[in-house]
Amino acid sequence: MKTELLRGKDFITLQEWDREEIDTLLDVSFDLKRKFAMGIDTPYLEYKTAMLMFFEESTRTRNSMEAGLAQLGGHANFLDTSTMQVSHGEVAKDTATILSSYSHAIACRNCFWEIGNDYLRNMAENSSAPILNLQCDLYHPMQGLADLMTIQEKKGETKELNVSIIWSYATSHKKPISVPLTQALLFPRYSMNVTLAHPEGFELPDWVIEQAKENAEKNNGTFKVTDDMEEAYKEADIVIPKNWGSWVNHPDGGEDLLEANKDWKCTEEVMDLAADDVMYMHALPADRGNEVEDSVIDGPHSVVYGEAENRLHTAKAVMTVTMGGK
Template sequence: MTRHFLRDDALSPAEQAQVLDLAAAYKTDRYGYSPLAHRAVAVIFEKQSLRTRSSFEVGIAQLGGQPLIIDARGTHFGRGETVADAARVLSRYVDAIVIRTFGDDRLAELAAASSVPVVNALTDGFHPCQLLADLQTIRERRGTLAGTTVTYLGDGANNMAHSFLLAGATAGMHVRIAGPDGYRPDPAVLAEATRIAAGTGGSTAVLGDPKQAVDGADVLVTDTWTSMGQEDDGKDRITPFLPYQVNAELLAASADGAFALHCLPAHRGEEITDEVLDDPAGAIFDEAENRLHAQKALLAWLLDDAVQSGASAPTGTAPGTTAPAGTAPGAGAPTSSAPGGAAPASEASVNPVRGA
């Protein structure tokens, strides 16, 4: 069956751990594996990109594959030709399709018509490739994911908040979302994350008070307050979010050794201060680098049956990393946990998309 990666919950806890183990191995040896030899991957952009384009193009080449970069503005993709028809054609040419687009319905239409794996490189609803990089970064710093408390501050309705809920819950983490009224996560996404967390030892919480949200947190995460496409919506996207700025004061109120993450690009002085962003001991630029390694691991896992089964998976981890506690490389869900925020009541659940 064709496996797609449309949302963070497309991977089980064991599968997520296996991809992260691969990412650590690829970071240790960038050029030692060629699972994409003689394969081509289309990378389609309907939204502008720097990190996504660079990391996918370089990563596919490092794995021995041929990246086919497509700027949708210069093609008939979705204009005059349906997304489904384009997917059927591309499936005859390439071995996988990566797309950075707007609506999740557009992504779902592409995946439904594709006979090759489709990867979500960012939509309005989710940013799952970024979360693999973030989880890799946290694991490098802390040695484990299970039991880690992560607080996302800012627009709780954006794609990074949604992805942190799903990916963090899958990893057995305690995920807190803190933001002003009117900027809270989609209830269906929150409910699904809460359901997943119940099985992994994690938890979810939505809070309004930023100081309460960061108390005891190991990682603070933020993103731009104005996402692409929101620039002209007429809303004040500064004033309501100012209490949620990631700064030295909030970091000091967090757990000892806490650090910040930001997927970039950053609006310096808005959602994050220069002091935090430029901290030489910070993790944000390690996080940016890990897009390369995590996405290589994901593509190898999706396209190489031997890698997915563990038969030819690279072994070893990057310096300073270990597999999640209680989890053998490539197997088993995280089992340990630490106290975290209380989980809110569940609402309607969302089923992960696992194939065409």
């Protein structure tokens, strides 16, 4: 594949990147991780600048992008949108046109329901630089790529792995559907057997389920949905118990529905139903005590810190591939 074809390519959803392109990102991620471990400088984006627009708070995403671009020889401008003219009504077209004339990429996090993804696509239509999605209302491709890297790193072959994406109870804040949605679409493309489990009322949109099943059929994987939590844990090689909000009950948030499902929690008891070498994953931050017991997230099956570290290397890969070139 001619990697120069990826320079300037928007990174809004992994669905719009084919398998070969995603594999290129993974190859670059692993190479950058090795060089980081060996202390080898990687000034692939020397004097390049990216604008980082955040409509929401961030820890891993902001810092992986800022540290990552610095390690690549470039500079990231952190932009809190509450201090920008966006807060006074400036439209995406004007913001994207101007900021792209100042930089080599615009990366944006906007998770507002039925606004975020449209905002990113509006920017992409008007930007002369690639638009990188740092999470929107529908997708979180940066997290999905890091999750896939972690699975390959820890498990090797992805074919026929039993992976369960499981809704879990949380009270910390209303979490978008973008992480489970991204995983549901991506993992079947790598021939995994994916189970999506959630109580009634926390379904993902019908088009997601249809696309996930199509991805599975095309790539010799499987995809199923269940409302039985224990079924999802049984014989699972990887479990990803994480809360997400009820888009079905938006905008009221479905608080009564949430409280009715407090028993959807990752405990040592349900982990015992999984494979002996089951891997526990979470995008973080986890709502400890609600989503998961401390003994699980801090236990021998947990890979959450390695998963979070991989956010740095995959972010650097996305920037290197999309912003690189002479």
